[in-house]
Every structure is written in structure tokens, then in C-alpha cells.
Amino acid sequence: MRESLSRASERLNAAPALLLTLTALFWGGNAIAGQLAVGEVGPFTLTFLRWALVSAVLWTLYGAEVRAVWPEVRPRMPRIVLMASLGFTAFNALFYVASHQTSAVNIGILQGSIPIFVLIGAFFAYGSRVGALQAVGVLATILGVVLVATRGAPDQILSLGVNPGDALMLLACALYASYTVMLRSRPAISGRAFFTLMAPIAAVTALPLMLFEAGSPGYRAPTMTGWLVTLFVAVFPSCLSQLFFMRGVDLIGPGRAGVFVNLVPVFAALLAVALLGQAFAWFHAVALALVLGGIWLAQRGAAPEAVPAIRRSS
Incomplete structure (x- = not known):
């Protein structure tokens, strides 16, 4: 049994496509975990416990x-x-x-908007050039986000308003893009060491x-x-996903590995429909196509150094 597990681990460690697909699947599963957590564990409690377990x-x-x-790293x-x-x-x-x-x-x-926020942030922070294809990609992704946020009625945005949960998710995406x-400009240390350092800080x-959450009225222990x-969320979207992603980057490079991140909104939508029975409306399909298409265009139009490699923590 131990020998079989060892051989399976070696095969997995040498299969970048499988490693990166599993990474996207686990990150997509975090959206399902967030829904299952409602009423079972508070969002701030879940955030703390997640990173405490990962740190250990x-x-x-x-x-x-x-x-x-x-x-x-100490001076930084x-x-x-x-x-x-x-x-x-x-x-x-904010995610939870x-x-x-x-x-x-x-x-x-909405999580699929992160690469576009990164592109915009890189432009303002480092003056990274934005080409025509990238600009079209940004506009397509923004339109997809607007379709989701307005439930397929962008022309009625003023009367309908935006779902507070969608607004919070967009803010979360912008903050993650800033990171x-x-x-x-992070320290020149291994990704593994950097992640290990960041987890206890989180x-x-x-x-x-x-x-604060524990002291609020109506708080329930997990x-x-x-x-x-x-x-x-501690084992799959956190530890395994990060380790798999880093190994995938080592095998095929950050540019090719980053393409697999585009699978996250696809997996999240499929899992939500299959496991939670949530509705998948026509505007979700159009928005998903716009977001993925926008990311694809933005990546095709990007110079290799234009956008930093994405290490997700979803």
C-alpha cells in the first residue's frame, strides 16, 4: 500500500496539467464551502481558523x-x-x-475578474503597457461582471442596484489583485517559504x-x-492548492500555469449547480463567456513581464 501511494504521488508530482486542474477545482470548491459555512461557522471565525490550521x-x-x-525578510x-x-x-x-x-x-x-484587476493594478503601479487586445479583454470582463451584478439587466442598474454580496466580492477581488x-517585489525566497511566512500573519x-464576531449578538460557535x-478549506483550497500550484509553476512556468486559473469560475459554477442546486441563468452563461474570453484576450495581448504571476489563496 505504501509503495502504491508513493508511486501515485510521484506520478502526480510529474503531471502539471493534473496538478493545476486539481488546483482550480479546489479553488472553485471554496465558493461551495463559503455557502455551506452559512449558519455553521461565522465568516471571520472561518477566516481565522483556516489560517491557524494552515500555519500549524x-x-x-x-x-x-x-x-x-x-x-x-525581516527588514521587509x-x-x-x-x-x-x-x-x-x-x-x-470578504469572500465568506x-x-x-x-x-x-x-x-x-466574479472571482474571474481578478486577473483583470491585476492588469489594471500593474498599469497604475508599474506603468505596464496595456495593448489593444488587453483593453478589449478588460472591457469584455467588466461587461460580464456587470451582467452578473445586475442579474442580466445592466440597463436597469440604477433602479435594481447591486447585490451587496456581489459588491463585497468585487471589493475582495480588488484587494487580492493589489496583493x-x-x-x-516580494523577497527572493522560495514560494513555499513565502507562503509559510504569510499564513501565520494572516x-x-x-x-x-x-x-469582534465572537462578541457580537447572536454569535454561535462553529x-x-x-x-x-x-x-x-484549510486542506484543499489552502495547503494542497498552493503546493500543487507551485509545483505546476516549477514544471511548466508561471505563464502556462496561470492559464489554468481561468478554470476556477467554471468549476465554481458547475459545482454550485451540481452540489447546491443553484440556478444557472442565461446571463450567467453569457457573463462566464465574457469573463473567460476577456481574460484570454488580455493574456494574448500581454507582454511576458506585464502581469505578475498569480498565486491565489481562494
Whole structure:
């Protein structure tokens, strides 16, 4: 049995397409986990517990690597704390709050806007050139996002308004894009060590949010289902996804690996329909096509150095 598992692990470790497809599947599953968490574990409690569990696992495995590079990263800790707060704590907290107010289908499609936010952020932060194809891609993705946010009636946006959950998810995407843009100037250490360093920072910065939530009227401690959801997001969208993604990048490079990120909204929508029975309306299909098409155009029009590689924490 042990030998069979070892051979299976070796085959998986040498199969970048499978590794990266599983990564996207697990990240898409996070949208389902957010829905299942409603009423079972608070969004801020889930955020804190997620990163606390991830920290315990990663530090056991890779803490020595972080200690070895500590003299290099210590002077840059304020920036690293900001990155963890934006990309890990704030993104996940808003993600799980949004899950209380919108569907997993919407969350998955809106999450597809992150690469476009990264493109825009890279332009303002580093002056990265935006070509014609990229501009068309940005517009297509924005139209897809508007279709989702207005439930297929963009001409009635003023009268309908925007679902608060969709608005929170877009804010979460913008914050995660800010973190991604900042990755360009992260310390020159391994991705594994950097992730191990960021996880406990995320747990610490999420602790005040959890304490605030715990002191709020009507707070309920996590149920058994809540703990199972927490365990799922700690193991699959967090640890395994990050490790699989880093290995995929090592095997085929960040550019080709980044294409697999486009599968996240597809998997999220499919899982939401199959597992949660959520409706998939015509405007979801059109929006998904616009978002994926926009990302495809933006990537085709990007110079290799224009957009930083994306390391997700969904």
C-alpha cells in the first residue's frame, strides 16, 4: 500500500496539467464551502481558523526554511504584513461574508475578474503597457461582471442596484489583485517559504475580526458542519492548492500555469449547480463567456513581464 501511494504521488508530482486542474477545482470548491459555512461557522471565525490550521501544518513542514531566510525578510516585514492582510485575511473575510448574500455561481464568475484587476493594478503601479487586445479583454470582463451584478439587466442598474454580496466580492477581488501586484517585489525566497511566512500573519491579523464576531449578538460557535467546512478549506483550497500550484509553476512556468486559473469560475459554477442546486441563468452563461474570453484576450495581448504571476489563496 505504501509503495502504491508513493508511486501515485510521484506520478502526480510529474503531471502539471493534473496538478493545476486539481488546483482550480479546489479553488472553485471554496465558493461551495463559503455557502455551506452559512449558519455553521461565522465568516471571520472561518477566516481565522483556516489560517491557524494552515500555519500549524506549514510551519511543521517548512518552518526551518523560513528561519533560514529570516535575516533577508525581516527588514521587509511591514510590506509582507500588508500583503498577507490584503491577499489572505481581507480577501477571505470578504469572500465568506459575501457568501451570506450572493450565490456560489455569482462568486465564482466574479472571482474571474481578478486577473483583470491585476492588469489594471500593474498599469497604475508599474506603468505596464496595456495593448489593444488587453483593453478589449478588460472591457469584455467588466461587461460580464456587470451582467452578473445586475442579474442580466445592466440597463436597469440604477433602479435594481447591486447585490451587496456581489459588491463585497468585487471589493475582495480588488484587494487580492493589489496583493498579487505587490508579489512582483516580494523577497527572493522560495514560494513555499513565502507562503509559510504569510499564513501565520494572516491568522494573527484575522484574530481581531474573529474576536469582534465572537462578541457580537447572536454569535454561535462553529457546529460540526462548520468544523468540517473549516477543515476542507484549510486542506484543499489552502495547503494542497498552493503546493500543487507551485509545483505546476516549477514544471511548466508561471505563464502556462496561470492559464489554468481561468478554470476556477467554471468549476465554481458547475459545482454550485451540481452540489447546491443553484440556478444557472442565461446571463450567467453569457457573463462566464465574457469573463473567460476577456481574460484570454488580455493574456494574448500581454507582454511576458506585464502581469505578475498569480498565486491565489481562494
